[in-house]
Amino acid sequence: MAEAAAGRVGERGRFEAWVVSSFNLVALSLVGLLAAHASGALEGELAGFGTLPGVAIFAYLWLLTAAATRWALADGGLADLRTGLRGLWRLVVRGFAAGALIGAAFLLGAILVGAVLNGAPLRSLAFIALIGVAAAAVVGGVVGGLSVLLDAGCYWVAGRLVERWAETGVSGRAADAE
Amino acid sequence: MSAATSLLVRLVHLVGMALVFGGAAFAWATLRTGGPGRAAAGGSTAPLGEPATLAATYEWVFWATMGAMVVTGVGNLGAVGPPGPSGRWGSVLTVKLLVVTAFVFGSFVRTLVVFRLRRGGPPGSGRSLLAKSYGATAAALLVVVALAEVLAHG
Numbered sequence: 557m558a559e560a561a562a563g564r565v566g567e568r569g570r571f572e573a574w575v576v577s578s579f580n581l582v583a584l585s586l587v588g589l590l591a592a593h594a595s596g597a598l599e600g601e602l603a604g605f606g607t608l609p610g611v612a613i614f615a616y617l618w619l620l621t622a623a624a625t626r627w628a629l630a631d632g633g634l635a636d637l638r639t640g641l642r643g644l645w646r647l648v649v650r651g652f653a654a655g656a657l658i659g660a661a662f663l664l665g666a667i668l669v670g671a672v673l674n675g676a677p678l679r680s681l682a683f684i685a686l687i688g689v690a691a692a693a694v695v696g697g698v699v700g701g702l703s704v705l706l707d708a709g710c711y712w713v714a715g716r717l718v719e720r721w722a723e724t725g726v727s728g729r730a731a732d733a734e
Numbered sequence: 735m736s737a738a739t740s741l742l743v744r745l746v747h748l749v750g751m752a753l754v755f756g757g758a759a760f761a762w763a764t765l766r767t768g769g770p771g772r773a774a775a776g777g778s779t780a781p782l783g784e785p786a787t788l789a790a791t792y793e794w795v796f797w798a799t800m801g802a803m804v805v806t807g808v809g810n811l812g813a814v815g816p817p818g819p820s821g822r823w824g825s826v827l828t829v830k831l832l833v834v835t836a837f838v839f840g841s842f843v844r845t846l847v848v849f850r851l852r853r854g855g856p857p858g859s860g861r862s863l864l865a866k867s868y869g870a871t872a873a874a875l876l877v878v879v880a881l882a883e884v885l886a887h888g
Contacts, residue, residue, distance in 0.1 A: 568849075568852065568853065571790060571793070571794065571849070571852075572849060574794065574797060575793055575794075575797050575842070575845045575846075575849070578797035578798070578800065578801050579797065579838065579841075579842040579845070581801065582797075582800050582801055582804050582838055583835070583838055583839065583842075585804050585808075586804065586831060586834060586835045586838060587835065589808065589831055590828075590831045590832065590835065593816070593819055593824075593827060593828060593831060594819050594828065595819070596818050596819050598811070598816045599815070599816050599817070599818055602808070602811060602812040602815075602816055605812060607739050607743060607809050607812065608739075610805065610808065610809065610812070611805055611809075614801075614804075614805045618801055634846075634849075635853065707842075710839065710842050710843050710846055711846050711850075713843050713846075714843050714844075714846035714847045714849070714850055715850060717843070717847055717863065718847055718850050718851060718863070721862070721863040
């Protein structure tokens with residue numbers, strides 16, 4: 557019985573990590589697309605980009621986001637928000653750390669693949685990579701923290717919807733009973 | 735982009751849309767008209783049982799498909815050459831991106847409703863709320879399809 561309960565919790569954890577990571581990536585991509593289109597940069601950026609590299613980059617980013625989100629939500633997940641500001645703060649810190657990991661790993665992977673494909677000596681790239689990875693970690697951390705705030709807002713709205721519908725259901729049944 | 739790659743990208747994009755729209759319509763119809771648990775629990779505010787499983791399965795598929803659709807949507811734009819922000823075509827693209835972004839946010843709230851109900855929502859809160867959510871999802875997807883048609887054919 558305990559094993560079955562643990563399995564259910566594990567399945568819910570995987571479900572939560574999957575939907576949260578996918579939403580964050582999709583939302584971030586759409587906001588980025590909107591910004592690029594509004595500024596007129598989309599035309600130029602897409603022109604020099606192949607389909608396969610685009611798909612590979614997106615898949616790599618998705619994989620990193622899913623893994624980092626699973627880690628960030630492992631200790632209680634979004635249900636932590638029920639404990640108020642303390643829970644939110646804990647999630648924001650974890651989101652910052654997960655975002656920093658994603659940013660650093662993403663740039664590091666891109667630099668390594670680029671260096672291997674172009675035959676550039678890795679040692680000469682080490683210094684640039686060090687600075688770049690540090691900057692990407694900071695940017696990723698900020699994006700991760702902001703994403704948690706966005707997720708928390710949506711979680712709150714979902715909670716309000718469920719409560720409102722429950723109240724409507726209860727009052728409807730009470731009226732039927734009378 | 736080669737013609738074959740372009741065709742594959744469009745195929746994945748279209749199949750993705752068919753999957754999320756068909757899935758939402760199916761979930762809406764199942765939750766609205768009956769299915770397991772409804773008769774026994776007595777109506778549209780029945781507690782969740784099987785409907786939660788159906789909803790969770792849809793959400794797994796939905797987010798995987800949304801990811802695939804974003805990447806193939808960008809691929810489609812790359813194939814046809816994206817418009818600038820000004821002009822009629824550029825404005826339609828702006829509207830479509832705004833509508834899709836709003837749809838994604840709304841869909842995340844719907845997914846979190848499913849998540850909260852699965853974690854032990856109060857009895858009587860499930861079926862009708864989910865039926866309305868999936869009905870709204872299908873309706874919103876029709877608007878997105880209409881915008882995509884305008885974008886593709888003018």
